[in-house]
Amino acid sequence: MMDGFLSRPKKRKTPPNPQAHPNTDTSPSENPPIPSFPDGVKVLHDCPDATVDICFVHGLTGDRESTWTADGQSVPWPKTLLPPKLDKARILTYGYDAYIVRKGVASSNRLIDHATNLLNDLTTDRVCCNAPSRPIIFVVHSLGGLICKQAVLLSRNNPDTHLRGIFNCTTGIVFMGTPHRGAWMADWAEIPASALGLVKSVNKSLLEILQTNNQALELIQVNFWSMIRERQKANQPPDVTCFFEELPVPRVGKVVSKESxxxxxxxxxxIHANHRDMVKFASVEENGFKRLLGELVRWVSQLGKEN
Structure with missing residues (x-):
């Protein structure tokens, strides 16, 4: 599930300003600066006459850009490789604090909190672009797939009518290494801090849901599967495609099994890569990219026929 695989966010370089909060009783030493994190929606490629939004959601320990950036590259491939192939697509990436173990403070957000934020942030972005009813395709890696499933379920029959648009407009979901049935990742918290080079701060709520046979994870899966089958019988979207890793992570093994x-x-x-590298494409010639692109092109072309 490790997007960045032991990578860590950079701390703010700006020193705390003691005059910025004159009514604060605590000193800077008592409240060390929390590492910044690129969260929320970011537009990687805009398209004024877009017919579809494609939203990328990263996984555990990743972020909205580095997860999708191949080694040796400086820009995420959805920004460079996709637009020439899908010229009517607006490309988005979504970020949330998914660092469960790191120096300082780990986010205490639960999976449902991240899913709620995804639903609200994406809805707001689409409303601001005057495109609340535009079809949307998700490409989600690892834990991002669980958050996406929960966000879609939260959107369905939501009491706030404006939040129902994500469910109604989701036309396809590409799951990449998503542990629909749990993974060994919860055991990561048991790795000694010295081995990771970290002072551990653990978001246990995220770790627990990744355990195989976790009831909350199973409930998400049951509800999502029920919704998918209901839509499928009515010949309604979303379409679903699952990618899984062929190779193990060195000294770790496969993070998410084919079965999960x-x-x-x-x-x-x-995809002939390990869990981390299965979402990092450096060239349009890579077979993994071609396979993913094939699904996206097929779904987008179907939208054109429907319209």
């Missing part, structure tokens, strides 16, 4: 990463009855495709 796939959904019965839906297309399952392998």
């Amino acid at each position: 990463a796939t959904l019965e009855g839906y297309n399952s495709i392998t």
Whole structure:
């Protein structure tokens, strides 16, 4: 589940200003600066006459840009490789604080909190662009897939009518290494801090839900699967494709098994990479990119036929 695989966010370099909060009783030493994190929606490629939004959601320990940036590259591939292939797509990436172990303070947000933020932030972005009813496709990695599923479920029959748009407009979801049935990742918290080079601060709520047979994870899966089957019987979207990793992470093994990463009855495709690298493409010639692009192009072309 480790997008950045032991990577850490950079701390703010600006020293705290003691005059910035004159009514604060605590000193800077008592409240060390919390590392900044790029959260929320970021537009990687805008398109004034877009017919679809494609939103990327990263996984555990990743962020909205580095997760999708190949080693040796400086820019995420959805920004450079996708627009020439999908010229009517607006490309978005979503960030949330998914660092469960790091120096300082780990976010205490639960999965449902991240999902609620995704639903609200994405809805706001689309309203501001005057496109609340534009079809949307999600490309989600690892933990991001669980957050996406929960966000779609939260959108369905939401008491706030403006938040129902995400469910109504989701036309496809590409799951990449998503642990629909849990993963070993919860054991990561047991790795000695010295081995990681970190002073541990652990978001236990995220770790617990990643345990195999976790009831909350199972409930999300049951509700999502029920919704998908209901929509499928009515010949309604979303379409679903699952990608799973072929290679192990060195000294770790496969992070998400094929059995956990796939959904019965839906297309399952392998990518010849490990869990971290399966979402990092440096060239349009990489077969993993071609396989993912094939799904996106097919779904977008179907939208054109419907319209």
